[in-house]
Amino acid sequence: AVGDVHGAYDRFVEILQTAGLIDGRTRWTGGKAHLVQLGDIVDRGPDSRKALDLLRKLEREASGAGGRVHALIGNHEAMRLMNDMRYVVPGEYAAFTDAGSAELRRAFIENSPKEQREALEKELVPGMIEMIRAFGPKGEYGMRLRTLNAVVRINGVVFLHGGISPAVAAMPCAAINDTVRRELSVDLEKTRAAPNESLTAREDGPLWYRGLAQEPETFEPQLTEILTAQKARAIVVAHTVSSTGRITARFGGKVFMIDTGMQPAYVEKGRASALEIKGEVFTAI
Numbered sequence: 001a002v003g004d005v006h007g008a009y010d011r012f013v014e015i016l017q018t019a020g021l022i023d024g025r026t027r028w029t030g031g032k033a034h035l036v037q038l039g040d041i042v043d044r045g046p047d048s049r050k051a052l053d054l055l056r057k058l059e060r061e062a063s064g065a066g067g068r069v070h071a072l073i074g075n076h077e078a079m080r081l082m083n084d085m086r087y088v089v090p091g092e093y094a095a096f097t098d099a100g101s102a103e104l105r106r107a108f109i110e111n112s113p114k115e116q117r118e119a120l121e122k123e124l125v126p127g128m129i130e131m132i133r134a135f136g137p138k139g140e141y142g143m144r145l146r147t148l149n150a151v152v153r154i155n156g157v158v159f160l161h162g163g164i165s166p167a168v169a170a171m172p173c174a175a176i177n178d179t180v181r182r183e184l185s186v187d188l189e190k191t192r193a194a195p196n197e198s199l200t201a202r203e204d205g206p207l208w209y210r211g212l213a214q215e216p217e218t219f220e221p222q223l224t225e226i227l228t229a230q231k232a233r234a235i236v237v238a239h240t241v242s243s244t245g246r247i248t249a250r251f252g253g254k255v256f257m258i259d260t261g262m263q264p265a266y267v268e269k270g271r272a273s274a275l276e277i278k279g280e281v282f283t284a285i
Helices: 009-018 048-064 075-081 090-094 101-110 114-123 128-134 140-145 173-183 188-193 217-230
Strands: 034-037 068-071 151-154 157-160 234-237 248-250 255-257 275-278 281-284
Touching (some): 009 048, 034 048, 048 068, 048 140, 075 140, 090 128, 101 114, 128 140, 151 173, 217 234
Parallel strands (some): 034 068
Antiparallel strands (some): 151 157, 275 281
């Protein structure tokens, strides 16, 4: 399992190679292993498009080898699908430029109301129009991300970006996934209008909840109830960067925090990490 990438493509490749899942040409070498990526590929770093494309390629290659890639959605993917671009960096826009970008930008500005043109000249950076369209409901990346799961349970271990809160514990994985998909597709405008009323964007929802990383040890009885409701022995989360810069086990190995700050522009002393699970053995890489 690998946590937040945030456009740090080179470090993402490096940790997948270190874990033995890909070779020097980024081809799947993991055989029947399952790779779980816990979301937040996008925002904060310039190479998010390359990382998204790599995951998609590995999904096909792993499937052919008898393995599996589980690409989960994080809160930053949800923000992107809701047209929230606050954390996009210039390199992410630039990755969507092509030979027709300058003309597309010029035509868009000229066809806008006169009172908006001066502001658009400053704000409309190369590739912005193309990227926004690509993540729209009918765009290549938008359509793909809207199919992803928010949570997956494998061999009794639950994986998700933020965490399972007491308020959500009674929802099975399938119900969580169906709700998030619906809120980011057919109910998108409703979600954008009232985000705090949606499972996708509220603070105790699966993409945003930080309690499993931040609650004191006295929270353990509630955690036990969450695990029982989820039919799980452990939960693996990302989203909240580990203060030690290393993968951290909490509550006697019932919770694993695996976001160690892969993107150096976001976490100065961060690093790429992976959590390997073989039977009952959990190993930090």
